[in-house]
Amino acid sequence: MRDFFINALDKLITVVVILMILGVLIGAVMVSMDSNNGGILAGLAVLIGGALYVVLVGGFMYLGLGIYHNTRRTAAATEAMANR
Numbered sequence: 047m048r049d050f051f052i053n054a055l056d057k058l059i060t061v062v063v064i065l066m067i068l069g070v071l072i073g074a075v076m077v078s079m080d081s082n083n084g085g086i087l088a089g090l091a092v093l094i095g096g097a098l099y100v101v102l103v104g105g106f107m108y109l110g111l112g113i114y115h116n117t118r119r120t121a122a123a124t125e126a127m128a129n130r
Contacts, residue, residue, distance in 0.1 A: 070096030
């Protein structure tokens with residue numbers, strides 16, 4: 047049951063990262079099309095800032111899952127060594 051929730055979290059993080067990427071792309075296009083306050087440079091700034099944000103947030107979420115998987119493997123290896 048625990049593996050189901052961990053795998054579901056992995057898939058959910060993937061969906062959230064994809065939605066964040068789409069949000070940044072749509073936001074950059076909307077800002078670049080705004081003639082009053084936007085422009086190409088503002089759209090580019092939103093794209094660069096949003097890309098950095100997505101990489102950092104997505105990386106931290108996957109880092110949390112990676113820590114879980116490494117801890118699980120370490121516990122299994124320690125248990126195997128203890129049973130020798």
